[in-house]
Amino acid sequence: MVLHVGSYRISLDMREPEANLNFVSHAHSDHTGGVKKNADILCSEITRDLVQARTKYPLRAVEIPDGVSLLSSGHMLGAKQLCAESESMGTIVYTGDYQMQKSPVAEEIEVRSADTLIIDSTYPFPNIVFENREEVMTSMQHYVRSKMDRGCTLFGSYSMGKAQELISICNGMGVSPLVDKNIAKISDVYSKHGVKLDYLCRGIEMGITDDDFREPVWIVSMHNMNKVRMHVSKMGRKIFTAVATGFAAMQRFNTDVQFALSDHADFKQALEYISMCSPKRIYTRGSGCDSFARNLRAHGYDAQTLGTGFGKNGVLMNYA
Ligand SMILES: [Zn+2]
Numbered sequence: 001m002v003l004h005v006g007s008y009r010i011s012l013d014m015r016e017p018e019a020n021l022n023f024v025s026h027a028h029s030d031h032t033g034g035v036k037k038n039a040d041i042l043c044s045e046i047t048r049d050l051v052q053a054r055t056k057y058p059l060r061a062v063e064i065p066d067g068v069s070l071l072s073s074g075h076m077l078g079a080k081q082l083c084a085e086s087e088s089m090g091t092i093v094y095t096g097d098y099q100m101q102k103s104p105v106a107e108e109i110e111v112r113s114a115d116t117l118i119i120d121s122t123y124p125f126p127n128i129v130f131e132n133r134e135e136v137m138t139s140m141q142h143y144v145r146s147k148m149d150r151g152c153t154l155f156g157s158y159s160m161g162k163a164q165e166l167i168s169i170c171n172g173m174g175v176s177p178l179v180d181k182n183i184a185k186i187s188d189v190y191s192k193h194g195v196k197l198d199y200l201c202r203g204i205e206m207g208i209t210d211d212d213f214r215e216p217v218w219i220v221s222m223h224n225m226n227k228v229r230m231h232v233s234k235m236g237r238k239i240f241t242a243v244a245t246g247f248a249a250m251q252r253f254n255t256d257v258q259f260a261l262s263d264h265a266d267f268k269q270a271l272e273y274i275s276m277c278s279p280k281r282i283y284t285r286g287s288g289c290d291s292f293a294r295n296l297r298a299h300g301y302d303a304q305t306l307g308t309g310f311g312k313n314g315v316l317m318n319y320a
Contacts, residue, residue: 001014001285002016002018002237003014003023003082003092005065005067005068005084005086006065006066006067007020007304008020008021008065008068009021010022010023010042010082010084011023011033011034012025012082012094012096012118012285013025013031013032013033013034013096014032014033014034014119015036016034016099019034020043020074021040021065022034022039022040022041023037023041023042023043023082023094024035024041024042024043024047024051024079024097024123025043025044025047025073025079025081025082025095026047026073026075026076026078026079026080026093026096027047027051027076027078027161028076028078028097028158028160028161029052031097031188032051035051035055035059036166037057038057039199040060040061040062040064041059041060041062042061042062042065042068042082042134043059043061043070043078043080044070044078044080044083044195045061045078045193045204046059046077046128046168047061047079047080047222048061048077048201049062049078049178049189049192050078050160050186050189050195051111052279053185053188053189055185066086067085067086068082068083068085069083069109070077070082071083071093071111072085072106072107072109072110072111073095073096073097073099073109073110074098074099074100074101074102074103074106074107074108074109075096075097075098075106075161075263075264076097076103076105076160076263077098077105077106077107077161077164077190077193077195078107078193079096079106079107080096081093081094081095081096081097081098081110082094082294083112083114086307087124087182089115089116089300090114090115090116090280090284091112091113091114091115091119092114092115092116092117093114093116093117093277093279094114094117094119095117095118095119095120095273095312096116096120097120097263097264098120098264098265098273099132099262099263099265099269100265100269100272100273101132101133101229101269102133102312103133103165103260104137104165104169105164105165105168105190105195105197105261106133106263107159109128109273110279111124111273111276111277112274113267113277113278114277114278114279115279115280115281116270116273116279116280116281116282116283116286117277117279117281117282117283118283118285118306119270119273119274119282119283119284119285119292120263120264120285120286121268121284121285121286121287121289121291121292121293122246122265122286122287122288123238123246123262123264123267123270123286123288124263124267124288124289124291124292124294124295125267125282125295126267126268128249128250128266128267129249129266129267129268130246130249130260130266130269131260133261134270135140136244136259136260136261137169137172137231137261139259140166140169140244140259140261141169141172141173141270142216143242143257144170144173145173145218147240147244148216148241148275149239150240150286150300151237151238151239152212152215152216152217152218152239152240153216153217153218153239153240153241154214154218154219154220154225154228154229154232154239154240154241154242155177155217155218155220155241155242155243155244156219156220156221156225156241156242156243156253156255157183157219157220157222157243157244157245158187158221158245159180159182159183159221159222160172160224160234162182162187162244162245162261162263163186163219163221164183164186164187164195164197166189166198166219166245167179167183167187167197167198167199168195168242170199170217170219171197175216175217176199176200176215177199177200177215177216177217177218178199178200178201178202178204178212178215178217178218178219178221179199179200179201179204179217179218179219180201180203180204180205180224180294181201181203181205182221182224183199183219183220184199184201186301187199199219200215201312204218204220204224204228205220205221205224205227205228205233206230206233208231208232211248212214213237218239223266225241229241230302240256240257241255241256241257242256242257242258242259243255243258243259244258244259244261245258245259245260245261245262246260246261246262246264246266248260248261249262260277261301265316266297267288269297270292270296273294274301279301280301280302281302281303281304282296282301282304283303283304283305283306283312284296284302284304284306285302285306287306289304289305289306291307293305
């Protein structure tokens with residue numbers, strides 16, 4: 001899908017052949033399809049640095065064009081929504097991933113009134129309800145404290161966004177966690193942009209020493225979790241295991257404990273967002289978009305999935 005704004009044809013978190021400007025809402029890999037060699041991207045400076053940390057060739061972020069503004073989405077550090085002004089259609093907002101609750105390591109969401117809203121659909125069902133983040137974070141701290149005398153707690157985490165939040169939660173209880181190299185690299189970018197995080201990095205994914213067991217919390221990328229578990233098991237030691245993700249509200253993980261700490265809006269938060277945005281029409285996007293549109297219609301909104309009402313190939317035309 002491409003948004004036409006003046007002379008720009010802006011892709012939204014995807015690679016589109018007809019686009020001449022690629023908007024990247026945030027640095028998670030399922031939203032960086034528009035990043036390619038020798039092409040400018042429209043994103044925040046922080047997102048550019050986070051994507052650059054995982055990209056070999058140099059990336060350039062363009063100046064924000066006239067008629068376009070970027071608004072914080074609350075999802076992770078640097079994450080933005082795109083807002084475009086159009087003479088014919090008024091204001092259009094595309095959210096990307098977003099949340100209404102405040103994360104300790106991300107900017108608070110900005111909600112602007114819009115005529116047309118294109119909204120992410122990660123949690124489209126009313127029966128998935130996330131608890132208050134403060135309460136989930138307090139539960140995590142209680143769990144870690146309760147295990148400190150008996151061993152370490154190993155968290156498996158997405159290395160970008162969630163891991164930094166876990167470090168911040170540990171720092172809040174006076175603990176500097178041990179992290180793997182992936183997480184340290186991304187956390188360095190967070191520090192560069194003013195998010196102070198204290199952590200230790202000794203290459204825990206490559207091997208573990210007796211000294212490492214003195215650190216009460218270890219945080220590793222999801223793909224390193226089994227590797228670390230095997231190192232621990234070969235040493236004949238025991239650790240406690242945990243994950244923190246919104247998907248913990250829907251599925252069981254192979255860990256001692258799981259916490260439903262999400263950086264996305266649940267359905268209730270989506271309704272709160274839409275109420276503040278008060279759009280005339282809504283287009284849902286992403287996995288679950290059909291269910292999300294149906295559930296929004298049940299609440300009285302003019303909602304449909306992208307690909308209908310946009311002309312051929314779902315292209316959003318002539319909006320400026
Ligand atoms: Zn994301």
